[in-house]
Amino acid sequence: MDFEGIYIEYHRLVFNLALQYVQNIEDAEEITQDVFLKVYKHLSTFKQQSSLKTWIYRITINQSLDFIKSKSNKTRRFFTALFTDYESTLPAEAVNFNHPGIALENKEAIETIFRAINQLADKQKTVIILLKIEHKSQAEAAEIMQLNVKALESLFQRAKKNLEINLNTKGNL
Numbered sequence: 001m002d003f004e005g006i007y008i009e010y011h012r013l014v015f016n017l018a019l020q021y022v023q024n025i026e027d028a029e030e031i032t033q034d035v036f037l038k039v040y041k042h043l044s045t046f047k048q049q050s051s052l053k054t055w056i057y058r059i060t061i062n063q064s065l066d067f068i069k070s071k072s073n074k075t076r077r078f079f080t081a082l083f084t085d086y087e088s089t090l091p092a093e094a095v096n097f098n099h100p101g102i103a104l105e106n107k108e109a110i111e112t113i114f115r116a117i118n119q120l121a122d123k124q125k126t127v128i129i130l131l132k133i134e135h136k137s138q139a140e141a142a143e144i145m146q147l148n149v150k151a152l153e154s155l156f157q158r159a160k161k162n163l164e165i166n167l168n169t170k171g172n173l
Contacts, residue, residue: 003040006052011036013053014060020129021064023114027071035063050143057144065122116166124159131156 001009011032018031038059046055117128123145130141142152 001052003043006039006043006056007036010053010056014056017057017060017129017134018064018067020133021061021068021125027067031060031063031067034067035060038063054140054144058146061126061144065126112167116163119166120159120162123155124162127152127156128159128163 014035015028015032019028022028039056117125126145127141130136130144138149138152142149
């Protein structure tokens with residue numbers, strides 16, 4: 001399949017997955033562009049040890065996590081420059097929630113859930129997104145995350161427990 005065909009087939013998948021990580025349309029569009037730049041750049045070296053879809057999922061997950069870390073580091077450096085003595089007392093950055101298709105009355109509840117998901121470790125966040133938001137089977141999610149199914153199940157159980165803790169401690173959100 002040529003690059004244009006790959007883009008046509010997978011651009012919605014990439015955008016929607018990125019959107020689950022960043023909850024912001026503009027950021028998801030930026031991640032989508034970055035993913036397809038990487039796909040274009042590395043398509044000739046794709047080894048086909050997994051399906052093209054799985055490969056693109058991995059790139060999107062990694063690009064999304066890198067984007068979040070980069071944005072967090074930029075924000076931290078900005079605040080550090082302004083308030084070097086008060087860095088440890090700064091509140092965590094609030095999520096700029098801009099997700100299409102959510103009814104206004106549900107937006108606050110969805111924001112709370114995504115804030116709690118965003119507090120999870122990267123792998124826990126990824127397993128929640130793949131299984132519960134992207135509705136992937138355990139086998140698909142395990143392949144994407146390069147885990148065996150048993151390890152994925154364990155990771156998912158820890159993620160659920162930590163998500164519950166995050167949701168029950170609303171003061172931290």
